[in-house]
Amino acid sequence: MAYKVKELFYTLQGEGGQAGRAAIFLRFAGCNLWSGREADRATAQCPFCDTDFVGGDKYADADALAGAVAALWPKGGGGQPLVVITGGEPGLQLDEALIQALHFWGLEIAVETNGTISLPPGIDWVCVSPKAGQDLETVAGDEIKLVWPQDGIDPTRFEKMPFRHYFLQPKDVPGDSAAQAAHLQACVAYCLTHPRWRLSLQTHKILGIP
Numbered sequence: 001m002a003y004k005v006k007e008l009f010y011t012l013q014g015e016g017g018q019a020g021r022a023a024i025f026l027r028f029a030g031c032n033l034w035s036g037r038e039a040d041r042a043t044a045q046c047p048f049c050d051t052d053f054v055g056g057d058k059y060a061d062a063d064a065l066a067g068a069v070a071a072l073w074p075k076g077g078g079g080q081p082l083v084v085i086t087g088g089e090p091g092l093q094l095d096e097a098l099i100q101a102l103h104f105w106g107l108e109i110a111v112e113t114n115g116t117i118s119l120p121p122g123i124d125w126v127c128v129s130p131k132a133g134q135d136l137e138t139v140a141g142d143e144i145k146l147v148w149p150q151d152g153i154d155p156t157r158f159e160k161m162p163f164r165h166y167f168l169q170p171k172d173v174p175g176d177s178a179a180q181a182a183h184l185q186a187c188v189a190y191c192l193t194h195p196r197w198r199l200s201l202q203t204h205k206i207l208g209i210p
């Protein structure tokens with residue numbers, strides 16, 4: 001199968017339970033909850049997206065893509081190579097052939113998903129970030145990372161699902177510092193009154209790295 005990839009880059013995982021860990025990012029093009037066009041944002045099922053996932057390059061098959069990913073890991077530095085597969089929505093393109101090819105290169109595989117599309121088996125770390133009004137296909141995994149606040153979602157709903165970690169991540173609104181501050185305070189207040197939940201900051205944005 002051919003894959004449409006917006007970008008490949010090497011950085012630190014900025015969010016969630018693996019924040020601070022070096023990782024190669026594989027960002028797939030396309031999402032099922034927004035076209036990616038600004039003109040459609042207001043009517044999108046997921047209107048607060050912080051990511052450009054339109055366009056990019058085609059890879060002819062799993063071996064070609066996995067080889068390009070593996071080539072980004074620094075030689076001789078040690079550590080367990082990690083790829084974070086994101087998007088857009090990775091559930092649209094991620095398949096068993098790509099999982100196998102990435103594992104062949106010794107990569108640990110983490111996925112960032114909105115949870116609405118079933119994923120192939122074999123992923124090492126599954127992060128589900130639920131979106132208001134969207135039913136979940138993936139109801140178990142390593143972490144829930146809920147962008148907060150979001151109207152129409154009660155976080156306690158996810159506590160019945162077997163995830164290892166529960167994170168709230170402040171909803172970023174570029175250019176609106178009052179909203180940013182309010183969203184951060186809402187997350188802090190919720191974590192203090194519901195201690196099962198932990199704060200996930202987007203540390204790459206704080207650091208100014210990709």
Ligand SMILES: C[S@@+](CC[C@H](N)C(=O)[O-])C[C@H]1O[C@@H](n2cnc3c(N)ncnc32)[C@H](O)[C@@H]1O
Binds near residue numbers: 129
């Ligand atoms: C761009 S999404 C791609 C993966 C997948 N489509 C998803 O939504 O989980 C990567 C992560 O960024 C989060 N995110 C998107 N927009 C955000 C924003 N404005 N503020 C904070 N987190 C955001 C998503 O919820 C998700 O956890």
Ligand SMILES: Nc1nc2[nH]cc(C(=O)O)c2c(=O)[nH]1
Binds near residue numbers: 012013051204209
């Ligand atoms: N550094 C960094 N960490 C991230 N964790 C999840 C990201 C994403 O866009 O899925 C992301 C991202 O875009 N950059």
Ligand code: SF4
Binds near residue numbers: 032034048050087131
């Ligand atoms: S589901 Fe993920 S990629 Fe799609 S619009 Fe929402 S945050 Fe962006």
Ligand SMILES: [Mg+2]
Binds near residue numbers: 050051
């Ligand atoms: Mg991001």
